[in-house]
Structures are given as C-alpha cells and as structure tokens.
Amino acid sequence: MTLISSRALQNLTRAIEGERFMKITTPEFKENAVEALSNETLQKALGTVEKGFIGKRQAAADALPEFEALRDSAKAIKDHTLEHLDLYLEAYSEKVEEAGGHVHWAQTAEDARQIVLDICRSVNAKTVTKGKSMISEEIGINAHLEEAGLIPVETDLGEYIIQLRNEAPSHIIAPAVHVLKEQVEEDFRAEHTHLDEDRNLEEPESLLNEARTVLRQKFMDADVGITGANFLVAETGTSIIVTNEGNGDLTQTLPKVHIVLASIEKIAPTLEDVSQILRVLARSATGQDMSVYTTFSTGSRREGDVDGPEDYHVVLLDNGRTNMLGTEFQDMLRCIRCGACMNHCPVYHAVGGHAYGWVYPGPMGAVLTPSLQGVEQGGNLPNASTFCGRCESVCPMRIPLPKMMRHWREREFEKGLNPATQRFGLKTWAWFAKRPKLYNAGARVAMKAMAMMGGNKGKMASLPLAGGWTKYRDLPAPEGSTFQAQYAARKKALH
Amino acid sequence: MQGREAILGKIRTQVGAGKDATARRAAVANRLANAPKGVIPDRGQIPVRERLALFQNRAEAVQTTVATVSSYDDVPEAVSDYLRQRNLPKQLRMGQDARLDGADWSKTPALERRLGPSDGDDLVGLSHATAGVAETGTLVLTSSSDNPTTVNFLPENHIVVIGASQVAGDYETALDVVRQMNGKGRMPRTVNMVTGPSRSGDIEQKILLGAHGPRSLHMIVVDDLGDA
Numbered sequence: 001m002t003l004i005s006s007r008a009l010q011n012l013t014r015a016i017e018g019e020r021f022m023k024i025t026t027p028e029f030k031e032n033a034v035e036a037l038s039n040e041t042l043q044k045a046l047g048t049v050e051k052g053f054i055g056k057r058q059a060a061a062d063a064l065p066e067f068e069a070l071r072d073s074a075k076a077i078k079d080h081t082l083e084h085l086d087l088y089l090e091a092y093s094e095k096v097e098e099a100g101g102h103v104h105w106a107q108t109a110e111d112a113r114q115i116v117l118d119i120c121r122s123v124n125a126k127t128v129t130k131g132k133s134m135i136s137e138e139i140g141i142n143a144h145l146e147e148a149g150l151i152p153v154e155t156d157l158g159e160y161i162i163q164l165r166n167e168a169p170s171h172i173i174a175p176a177v178h179v180l181k182e183q184v185e186e187d188f189r190a191e192h193t194h195l196d197e198d199r200n201l202e203e204p205e206s207l208l209n210e211a212r213t214v215l216r217q218k219f220m221d222a223d224v225g226i227t228g229a230n231f232l233v234a235e236t237g238t239s240i241i242v243t244n245e246g247n248g249d250l251t252q253t254l255p256k257v258h259i260v261l262a263s264i265e266k267i268a269p270t271l272e273d274v275s276q277i278l279r280v281l282a283r284s285a286t287g288q289d290m291s292v293y294t295t296f297s298t299g300s301r302r303e304g305d306v307d308g309p310e311d312y313h314v315v316l317l318d319n320g321r322t323n324m325l326g327t328e329f330q331d332m333l334r335c336i337r338c339g340a341c342m343n344h345c346p347v348y349h350a351v352g353g354h355a356y357g358w359v360y361p362g363p364m365g366a367v368l369t370p371s372l373q374g375v376e377q378g379g380n381l382p383n384a385s386t387f388c389g390r391c392e393s394v395c396p397m398r399i400p401l402p403k404m405m406r407h408w409r410e411r412e413f414e415k416g417l418n419p420a421t422q423r424f425g426l427k428t429w430a431w432f433a434k435r436p437k438l439y440n441a442g443a444r445v446a447m448k449a450m451a452m453m454g455g456n457k458g459k460m461a462s463l464p465l466a467g468g469w470t471k472y473r474d475l476p477a478p479e480g481s482t483f484q485a486q487y488a489a490r491k492k493a494l495h
Numbered sequence: 496m497q498g499r500e501a502i503l504g505k506i507r508t509q510v511g512a513g514k515d516a517t518a519r520r521a522a523v524a525n526r527l528a529n530a531p532k533g534v535i536p537d538r539g540q541i542p543v544r545e546r547l548a549l550f551q552n553r554a555e556a557v558q559t560t561v562a563t564v565s566s567y568d569d570v571p572e573a574v575s576d577y578l579r580q581r582n583l584p585k586q587l588r589m590g591q592d593a594r595l596d597g598a599d600w601s602k603t604p605a606l607e608r609r610l611g612p613s614d615g616d617d618l619v620g621l622s623h624a625t626a627g628v629a630e631t632g633t634l635v636l637t638s639s640s641d642n643p644t645t646v647n648f649l650p651e652n653h654i655v656v657i658g659a660s661q662v663a664g665d666y667e668t669a670l671d672v673v674r675q676m677n678g679k680g681r682m683p684r685t686v687n688m689v690t691g692p693s694r695s696g697d698i699e700q701k702i703l704l705g706a707h708g709p710r711s712l713h714m715i716v717v718d719d720l721g722d723a
Binding site: 207 | 498503507527535538612615638639666671673674682684687705707709
C-alpha cells in the first residue's frame with residue numbers, strides 16, 4: 001500500500017490549482033466585481049484599507065517639508081534611468097559578476113521559471129523559502145516549483161496566510177488585506193495540526209507568534225532563499241529589499257543560495273539616487289518614514305564572512321516591459337510598487353484586489369495588465385475608473401495613471417473590443433457632436449422631455465437605454481436650459 | 496547570453512534610436528562616477544549635538560530604546576543593565592568587533608559572551624553599527640566576521656552599539672561611509688539599514704512588533720563627541 005502524506009497531497013492539489021493562479025481572469029472583471037460587492041466578509045476586510053492607509057500617508061508626507069520636491073527628484077531619476085536603461089543594466093550586471101554573483105536574463109515568465117528551477121536543481125534543493133516578491137507572483141514560480149517536487153514556503157506573514165488559503169495576493173504590499181483574523185485562525189488550526197488544539201488564537205498577537213515559531217524552523221531548513229528587489233543599483237551591483245518583518249533577511253541570509261527575482265526597470269543608478277526614492281517609498285506605502293529593514297545585498301559571502309549565502313543569483317525579467325519603453329506607457333515603468341494608488345482608489349475600496357483578475361490590482365494594475373498581458377486580456381480594467389485622479393495625486397513617482405488608462409480605452413476602441421452597444425452610442429454621439437446646430441436642437445428637445453419625465457420630484461426612476469444606471473438609483477432630471485444656451489446667454493450679458 | 500542580447504537590443508531600439516550613442520554613454524558614465532546628490536531634507540542638517548538628539552528622538556519614535564554611555568568601557572554595564580531590566584539571561588551572541596572586544600568586560604564577570612554567527616538559539620545579540628542616520632533614527636550595519644548578519648535577525652533582542660560621531664544627518668552621508676569602507680563601488684556582502692524592531696501589519700492592519708526579526712531593538716550610544 002502506498003501512503004501519500006497529507007503534505008504531499010496538498011502540494012499536488014496546489015500544483016494543479018496553480019494552473020488556475022496563472023490563468024488571468026481579468027476579462028471577467030465585471031462578474032468578479034459583482035461577486036466581490038456581495039461578499040460580506042470581503043467588504044468588512046476592505047474597510048481597513050481606506051481607514052488604515054490614507055491618513056498615515058498624509059501625516060508622513062505632511063511631516064516632511066521636502067516631500068513634494070523629493071517626488072520630483074525621484075521621478076527625474078527614474079526618467080533618466082529608463083532613457084538609458086540598456087547602459088545601466090550593462091553596468092549593473094558587470095558589477096554583480098565582479099562581486100561573485102551571477103546574472104540571468106529572462107525574456108519571458110517561462111524563461112525565468114526555468115532559470116530558477118535549474119538553480120534549485122543544481123544544489124539539490126528541497127525546501128525554498130521566499131520573501132515577498134510580486135515578480136514571483138507574475139511568473140507563477142510556486143506552482144512551477146511544486147510541480148517539480150520542491151516545497152516553496154512563503155515567509156511574509158500575509159503571503160504565508162494566503163499560501164495556506166491557496167489564494168493570490170489582493171494587494172501589492174498587504175497581500176492578505178482581504179482576510180479577517182477569524183479566517184487566519186481557521187487556516188492556522190487546519191495547517192498547524194501538531195500544536196495544542198486548545199490553544200488560544202483569538203488575538204492577532206497569538207497568530208503572529210504562532211507564525212513566527214512555525215516559520216523559524218522553515219528558515220533553518222531551507223536550501224534556497226528567493227527574494228524580490230525594490231532596487232538594483234548600477235553603481236555597485238547591489239539588490240535592495242525594503243521590508244518590515246525581517247523575513248526577507250532570514251530568507252536570504254540562512255540558505256546556501258540566494259536568488260533575486262527582479263524586473264529590468266528596478267534599476268537606480270547610484271546609492272544617492274536610491275536614497276531619494278527611499279524617502280518617498282515608505283511614506284507613500286505605509287506612512288512610515290522608513291521601513292524597518294532596508295537591506296543591500298552585493299554578491300555572495302566574502303572571504304572571512306561567517307554567514308550569508310555562498311551563491312548569489314539575480315534573474316532579470318523583461319516579460320513585456322521593453323514593449324512599453326519608448327511608448328506612451330513608458331511612464332508606468334517608474335512605478336516603485338508602493339500601493340498608494342490602490343489605497344486611494346474608490347474602485348479598489350469597493351471590489352478589492354482579486355476582482356482585477358491578475359497579479360497587479362488597482363490603478364497601477366489597470367495600466368500594467370493590458371500592457372503586459374495585452375489589451376484583449378486586460379482591456380476591461382481601464383474602464384473600471386471614474387478618473388477621479390486620486391491615484392495620480394498620491395503617486396510618489398507622479399505617474400499619470402488616468403491618462404494612461406485613457407490611452408488603453410482608446411486602444412480598446414480602435415481594436416473594436418468594447419461592446420457593440422457602447423460603440424454605437426459613442427458613434428451616434430460623435431455624429432451629432434460634429435453637427436452643432438442639430439446637436440443643440442436635439443439637446444433642447446431631450447432636456448424638455450427628460451424634465452417632463454422627472455415630474456414634480458425632478459427624478460427619473462427609469463430611462464430608456466440607461467437601465468444599468470437607474471436600476472440602483474434615480475437619475476436627476478435636468479432643470480433650466482442647456483449648457484450651450486446658458487453659455488450663449490452669459491456671453492451676451494457680459495458684452 | 497541570448498536573453499541578454501535580446502533584452503538589451505530591444506531597449507536600444509526603443510529608447511536609444513536616433514540619439515547620439517556617445518552622449519548617452521557619457522551621461523551614464525558621468526552619473527555613475529559623480530553620483531550627484533538630490534534633495535536633502537533640512538531636518539538632519541543641524542549642529543552635531545542637535546543631530547544626535549534628533550537621532551535618538553527619531554529612533555524612539557519607532558520603538559527603539561536608547562541608552563547613552565561616555566566610553567566603550569561602560570558598554571558592558573549598560574548591556575548588563577538592559578538584560579536585567581528585561582529579565583533576560585546573562586548571555587550574549589556577538590561577532591569579533593574590536594571596539595566591542597576592547598571594552599572592559601571584567602566589570603561584568605557573570606555575562607557570558609558567545610562569539611560568532613547566531614544559530615538561532617540566542618536570546619540576545621550584540622552588534623556594532625557602521626553608521627547612523629539622524630533623519631529617521633536608522634542604524635546602518637555591515638556584514639563581516641566582526642558583525643555577522645545573523646546576529647541582527649535571529650536573536651529575540653538586538654543591542655546595537657554606535658559612536659555618537661558616527662551619526663550622519665542623512666542617508667547619503669551614511670551610505671558614502673559604507674561605499675568608501677572597501678573602496679568605491681565595492682560594497683560589503685550585506686548592508687542592513689535598521690529602523691526599529693521587526694513588525695507586521697498583515698493581520699487586519701494592526702501593527703505588531705516582533706514578526707520574524709528581533710522583538711526589541713536597543714541602542715547604546717557611546718558619546719565620543721567631547722565638547723562639540
């Protein structure tokens with residue numbers, strides 16, 4: 001009789017489920033959003049996003065008089081870097097090799113997965129600990145490693161929780177922000193069956209302590225540690241991670257091999273440039289002046305060192321980013337993944353991160369997803385915006401997110417990807433808009449008709465062709481005269 | 496190599512086309528060589544005594560505790576006091592830093608010092624910082640056998656000694672110290688900028704100390720400023 005351990009069975013299930021992770025559900029954004037809006041647990045959890053992040057960011061920004069000037073400085077640094085990215089990447093990789101590290105270039109997610117697996121196999125790795133990395137989500141490395149029989153262990157508390165839940169992160173810096181503490185307790189009880197059943201796990205403190213104890217052993221056992229990178233410094237060949245827990249540091253210090261997963265736009269020229277961007281990163285993300293651990297790694301363990309990895313590898317991922325360079329989407333590559341745009345987004349507050357259907361949610365995801373996965377897959381997301389502009393106003397790198405979403409809407413229209421009724425409506429409007437006399441006459445008639453329909457209350461409970469709107473609220477009926485008529489009258493009165 | 500050439504070639508086409516290749520190279524070489532500074536917050540650009548006060552104040556704001564002594568020979572007793580206050584065993588894990596090793600440990604005979612990297616069984620680690628940054632109360636530690644990186648992360652409690660004269664006003668100045676310590680462009684394997692004890696807000700946004708790194712961070716400042 002063959003006995004299959006529960007862990008092995010679980011891994012197998014995960015490997016199969018992993019396929020689902022990599023599958024993009026962005027085309028079903030509307031369905032996802034409807035589901036999210038009616039999910040009470042999710043709605044309760046999402047309440048903390050708006051409450052938690054916005055005030056803290058504002059306070060941190062207000063406390064530093066140079067904050068706005070630093071945003072300009074950070075933007076200029078990244079613009080300069082992107083314009084010279086080929087040269088900085090060359091300089092960076094030369095420095096890494098000089099310090100005894102290895103640089104691998106991956107054009108696609110598939111290339112990156114293969115490189116990581118090859119490195120793991122070369123040292124007969126069994127357990128792989130992981131620091132938080134969005135690139136690792138983007139390339140779907142966990143499922144790939146599991147299929148090959150390795151055990152990847154997420155060590156960031158939020159990432160660990162969602163790994164147990166078999167979910168994807170719903171926020172780029174707070175991956176488990178959609179989970180309530182009662183759900184975490186349930187997950188821990190199901191996974192940590194070796195612990196006392198009667199233990200108290202009511203408070204976040206006890207949950208944190210339990211995760212700390214369980215994961216400490218995993219850190220010790222790991223053969224390879226994988227982290228992401230917030231920056232790659234061209235001047236010194238250094239990769240930098242910015243964290244609060246210290247899990248990334250244990251991940252990269254204890255195993256024999258440290259693998260860094262980074263996309264090509266993470267380059268910053270010098271330590272001075274990194275210092276500029278660091279000052280806006282944590283303040284924009286969590287409202288801290290500085291995250292607890294900002295760790296610089298350069299090459300492998302040195303002669304005389306008594307700890308640190310013996311091998312250091314950097315996997316540089318393109319995966320569609322070079323297509324954005326030199327286009328109207330280049331500005332997006334300034335993104336430092338602070339999460340401020342989603343923290344301030346009314347759409348994100350309402351539906352959470354999973355509805356976006358791929359790795360990157362919120363406004364930055366609405367631009368990145370069509371950029372990296374194609375407008376056919378991601379074209380829905382730029383429509384999920386009221387263009388309120390809060391994202392752009394808080395983006396530390398001053399990325400014009402609404403403008404880029406508009407570009408994607410245009411591309412979607414050009415490709416004929418939006419619904420026929422919408423296209424018909426826009427075309428009809430355009431036909432009239434080009435004929436001002438007809439347009440004004442039509443507007444006057446429509447206004448009078450709508451005013452009559454509004455009756456005494458001045459509100460319409462239903463309107464032909466606008467059922468989607470009036471299903472949930474009344475449409476105020478127009479009062480007075482049209483804008484054009486008022487404008488003409490005022491102009492006349494002024495002269 | 497195939498991936499490298501494909502990626503670099505694509506970038507060259509997308510952003511380099513139609514531009515003067517020599518000028519592009521010069522711009523990059525110039526920035527790497529001269530590392531121009533950007534906006535430096537005024538906050539840390541103050542006289543040295545005030546800077547030290549700001550450093551302590553910022554550190555305490557992120558739950559670092561601070562003690563000040565007047566010489567290295569007072570460090571052992573300051574360590575011992577801290578262990579007693581926290582009810583910790585008289586055992587320390589530390590590297591071979593000469594500044595710490597040279598302190599007068601005969602004053603605290605009961606204190607057991609274990610030298611070398613941490614294996615995860617230590618409750619208290621002791622390190623010496625390479626620099627400090629006043630603007631955010633940040634400690635800068637660099638890896639070597641003098642101050643192994645494991646000592647910064649595995650013990651539950653971390654004590655860091657720093658000379659008052661090592662405290663810079665801003666990150667740029669502190670990182671330049673790191674950059675020059677092995678010759679320009681040659682960094683130690685690991686540099687840790689540490690701002691407070693480990694924490695996480697991953698469960699319902701409630702910030703809790705002691706996620707995976709030390710639950711407490713204690714700083715001992717050796718006041719070597721004289722009359723400054």
